[in-house]
Amino acid sequence: MNFDMLAMQAFTGLSVFTILMLMALGLAIVFGLMGVINMAHGELMAMGAYTTYGTAVLFETYFPRFMDAYFVVGIVFAFCITFVFGFLLERGLIQFLYKRPLDTMLATWGLSLILQQIYRQFINAKEVEVPTVSWLQGTWQATETVSFPLSRIFIIGLAVVTGAAVYMLLYKTRWGLRIRAVTQNRSISGAVGINTTKVDAFTFALGCGLAGIAGSSFTMLASTGPVTGQAYIVDTFIVVVFGGVESLLGTIASAFIMGQMQSWFEYFMSGSMARASILLLVIVVLYFRPNGLFATKVRR
């Protein structure tokens, strides 16, 4: 392995890390902070992807001159639509199941199947084509032999911005303070005057909105189809569980480790073997640290 290869593999690792982080942030909030196991999280990503597709079609039909800008608008739309959907979902379904984690799992799994069939029936059974905007096509030629895809550079940037925004929201605003308070102790938070139902709905919607952003950005790299979400959901759960479900920083660190492992393992062995080895390592780690790699000690 020469220097060029090393640079490209390191970039691949970085890229996979940011992708996993984008996928896992929303789930880390919903699952980690709220304790809701949302099996439909993957389908929410697909919803974000479909929104981006819809935006592309809209721009192609009505504003073909601004086609280059559609992707940015698509990301914003994706966030808004999944946010609203998440809000309605929490109000209409999840709020009745907070004390019944197993029922939540079953209900959201059912929801994921319903969403998949809706995509299949009303959008397209096949993958739809989301055009790559011209400024994300091609590569950045760093040296003569080393090049980095622009779409991946964009996703790295987007992940950094999103991560920073979530951090600011949770740790620097009053809303964030309320969310953290409710996470730590729901009844005391209620007692000091925080409207916990409102906080729950907002937090859940935020997690869903982040899934939308992730789904939207992945249209540049992967497919947009009815079962697209299934490709993401397993990795997303692994990242969150591996990192320790109650810590956002743990999720990010875990995404970093998983991303590096994936890119290097895949370099040295076949894809399926790499995947099996990663899962094996995760199992071993969880055996010794059942609460995840970065779980903070919480008194129960």
Place this chain on the structure above:
Amino acid sequence: MSNTDRRGFIKATAATAAASAIAAPYIWPKGAQAAGTVKMGILHSLTGTIAIAEKSVVDAEMLAVEEINAAGGVMGQKIEAVVEDGASDWPTFAEKARKLIEKDKVAAVMGCYTSASRKAVLPVFEKLKGLLYYPTYYEGLERSENIMYTAQEATQSVIAAMDWLAKNKGKSFYMIGSDYIWPRTTIKIAKATLGRLGGKLAGEGYYPLGHIEFSSEINKIKAAKPDVILNCVVGGSNVAFFKQLNAAGITGKNQAILSLAVSEEEVSGIGAENAAGTLTCMSYFQSLKNPANEKFVKAFKAKYGANRVTGDTLNCGYNSVYLWKLAAEKAKSFEVAKVVAASSDLQFDSPEGKIKFHKDNHHLWKHARIGTFRPDGQVDMVYESALIEPNPFPKL
């Protein structure tokens, strides 16, 4: 229950089963032909992962049924299609196959897409003496008395493609595929062919179905600098693979990439601009110029919409219904054994040109065709083989 009793019980059950199996062919034609109709099963996934590929095959088969009925049916009997959903789940396929044969008493079934689903229904069709028309290109190495294979097997696709590639594009190959039976077997056959041609294997990789991250593999491809990338990736992963290849600067313009599981249909999801210039090997392209195909494409678009495209498996599904009709008319019966016997050497002027069943191995004589994807997602044919004799058990 003593041992003898149990043995007796098993014997009795087996005898009953055998008796009903023998009796079945004599009972069902009555049911199947009641009221001037003949029942035909359609068994594909309408839900689940594989629905992406199978739904449009159902469309093509229904089109053939409609055409045949409009022209007076089979031996004066209208076809009544019974559509069942295999739900991308192999045990469900077996269950629905049993239901179609035993309860609906269909005369034949058009169905299955993945090899896994075909392997699941095979024992059902053999035991209950049903008849399955299987319309997907597959890896070969199978021949059942109760299955008619209407798409190409390995010698008619991968081996023909390898010969052409080695002659025209170079002899160092990088092979990549999804990790299950079809890609694994196909690449095994490709490697054996490569040995015969004196080529070099630059690398190979397998990824789970649905995998979406190919950047490490692409780095490896960049380092290996192969003459040809042989792509056996299946389904949605292809979208990720092509988009990421393109983003990394590897395109059909600067690299020979031949896909064995990408037709006009899949390209609409990949994005035609990402696949432009890459090669594909099939028996049928929508752009083929012949009267039967022009009629097929026109009818398909009229029924399902102008933006729909046809493709290899759609063509094979469409042909299957006609091949069954022709065989039944030749046999003057819907009885499975007679239909199968009548299929020997049976010819049909199909959208992919003249095709003919082999004398006895249940596969079709076919052309292998290689083409380049255009920026609009259609294919320009660059090579057409002579009719290749089907040989599901090739010497490698």
